[in-house]
Amino acid sequence: MLKCFDSTYYTGVTNDIETRLSQYQSGKFPESYTHKRRPVKLVFFCEFNDITQTILFEKQVKGWSRK
Structure with missing residues (x-):
């Protein structure tokens, strides 16, 4: 689960969390x-x-709720 800059959340499935996080950070x-x-x-x-x-x-x- 990622918390975005605007305080919203994103969930997803991956088999390589480090690579996927890097891709999201870089704007790929x-x-x-x-x-x-x-x-x-x-x-x-x-x-x-x-x-x-x-x-x-x-x-x-x-x-889930944000709470």
Whole structure:
């Protein structure tokens, strides 16, 4: 989970968190949610061995309140 400069949050799935964070920080993906909200800060992450469980957890997180 990334906290964006404007205090919004972004969640996603990756198999290489360091590379993906670097890509978001550098603005590599101009179409991404985070592009205009940089810099971003990694505030939470979990590791999973099963992609299905990863996606289910991501959906759960997206339902959380900001609180």
